[in-house]
């Protein structure tokens with residue numbers, strides 16, 4: 001057998017083995033999941049981008065001294081990735097969030113009730129800017145609301 005032919009057969013075998021094991025096939029996503037309805041990874045990332053931009057330009061949020069030190073401009077792209085993966089993983093997407101727990105990430109930040117209220121308003125505005133429909137907008141806000149007890153530390 002020529003070298004070319006045997007190389008070709010070898011490659012076909014590898015490709016067939018890959019298909020048979022389903023190794024490269026992305027995991028199925030429930031089309032009714034919040035993740036799917038948000039527009040999967042690009043939709044979640046776009047919404048996160050808009051939400052974080054609103055939050056980080058809000059004077060009420062910027063009053064938080066810890067935030068000023070911890071959310072430096074060079075950390076913002078990574079923060080957006082972490083939040084995107086967190087939302088994707090909690091909304092039915094095929095991702096696993098491996099960052100800090102919400103309690104760990106926000107420990108000692110002394111987030112107040114007023115800052116929390118401002119945060120939720122900024123996120124709602126970001127979701128509107130990203131043109132997220134009403135049901136999905138509420139889904140994201142409900143997801144955040146479920147984490148409040150781990151984040152707010154002060155009256």
Ligand code: HEM
Nearest residue numbers: 067070071082083086099100105111115116119144147151
């Ligand atoms: C439900 C609401 C919130 C969610 C889902 C959320 C999510 C996250 C995530 C995923 C991280 C990254 C953790 C890591 O790097 O392992 C993070 C970090 C951070 N969050 Fe939040 N956050 C929320 C609310 C807030 C609020 C209200 C504030 C401030 C007022 C805030 C300020 C910060 C800051 C400054 C960091 C960076 C911490 C550091 O790297 O030291 N977050 N958040």
